[in-house]
Amino acid sequence: MHSKTSSSALLVLLILVVAMAPRALMATAVPKQQQQLAPCMYIFGDSLVDNGNNNYMLSLARANYRPYGIDFTGGPPGRFTNGLTVVDILAELLGFSPPLIPAYAMARPTDFARGLNFASGAAGIRPETGNNLGRHYPLSEQVEHFRAAVREMGPSGAAPERLGRCIFYVGMGSNDYLNNYFMPGYYTTAQAYDPPAYAAALLQDYSRQLADLYVLGARKFAIAGVGLIGCIPYELARINDQQEPAAAARRPTPTNNNNNNSGIGISVGGITLTIGGAGGRSRGGGAGSRPAANASSSGRNSAGGCNDRINSAIAIYNKGLLSMVKRFNRGQQLPGAKFVFLDTVQTGKALAANAAAYGFTVLDRGCCGVGRNNGQITCLPLQRPCNDRSKYIFWDAFHPTEAANRIYAAKAFNSTSNADAYPVNVSQLAAAT
Secondary structure, eight states, rough: OOOHHHHHHHHHHHHHHHHHOOOHHHHHHOOOOOSSSOOOEEEESSSOOSSSSSSSSSOOOOOOTTTTTTTTOOOSSSSSSSSHHHHHHHHHHHHSSSOOOGGGGGGOGGGGTTEOOOOHHHHOOSSSTTTTGOOOOOHHHHHHHHHHHHHHHHHHOOHHHHHHSSSSEOOHHHHHEEEEEEEEOTTTTEEEEEEEEHHHHHHHHHHHHHHHHHTOOOEEEEEEOOOOOGHHHHHHEEEEEEHHHHHHHHSSSSSOOSSSOOOOEEETTTTEEEEOOOOOOOOOOOOOTTTTTTTTTTOOTTSSSSOOHHHHHHHHHHHHHHHHHHHHTTSSSSOOEEEEEEEHHHHHHHHHHHEEEEEEEEEEEESSSSGGGGBBOOOOOOOOSSOOGGGGGESSSOOOOOOHHHHHHHHHHHHHTTTESSSSHHHHHHHHH
């Protein structure tokens, strides 16, 4: 009798615990294992999807310290967020069972045929992009790493009929603007190109590197556009000319914390590197263009908007990127290849417009960082982040939280709207023959 009573009480307790579970815990639960929709997945990109390739480089573009990965327990550190990246979640949705797709720098030869992540923080399409942050792998080197992996896999793992069914996720371009074009004090591209010419030059290089992947066996490409980087906390912090004294009191120390176009310099171990750039300022982000909307724990940004000069340049690039995808899908240049364009701008605008429905209350500042909008300097070692990451769209000055990444991944994977994925979504790409 006593045993039966205890069992009933325990059952009631378990039901109450489940019913009272935090929304974030329920939302981030690992989905039920499904059939794997692709034999392998290969990832190319920058810090938005890097999962540790930069860990042991002499670079400021590293995330191998807490609180980065504070909500991640599935392997070594290195992700530029609190938990999973958008490609981690896409891999889950594609049915890949743990462990997640490993970083190439830490992978074993037995991992190669299943999938590899070649992404590198600070990377760009252009080889010089991101050099202000130190060592990293630009897209051309990432492609070379894949070439080496193909040789390592041999005829069975790299068979054309096998690689042709794999998903190749590529997301490049953000740093070619933030850590190149809009840093005229460090780079000369802004003097050599106007925005349309620069976008055309980037896309010419990009298409050549994608063609190299095609020659190596890639056929199914998910190409991510560049988001509204004029609205990230780093740019929102730079719009306001007022200095933030707290930023100067923290280490690493900024060596140039004014609102010019050359970025913030940081000295680490006697080496001075520069983070981010800006081009012009705008006080009117336009309807739907600012993630801050009107809701935040800090209220509306005092400047009231995003950096429209950057967002306008990004719009030119994304339009050209979509045209490139359409051209490749016509099949004359790369016969048999299938390309999907992931429109992160439109997905991001929809996320901001429906933030409350997703549970977000802080849209314009990082969960972890220093200064205005927690965006003047990114998250520092052992810094205490916000308590409830599920309420923040941004983890730090530049990168989304896992909660936001889950929405981006879900839209890419199963949205029926061409505003999110064109001409089909990633699940349909995986199923295509």
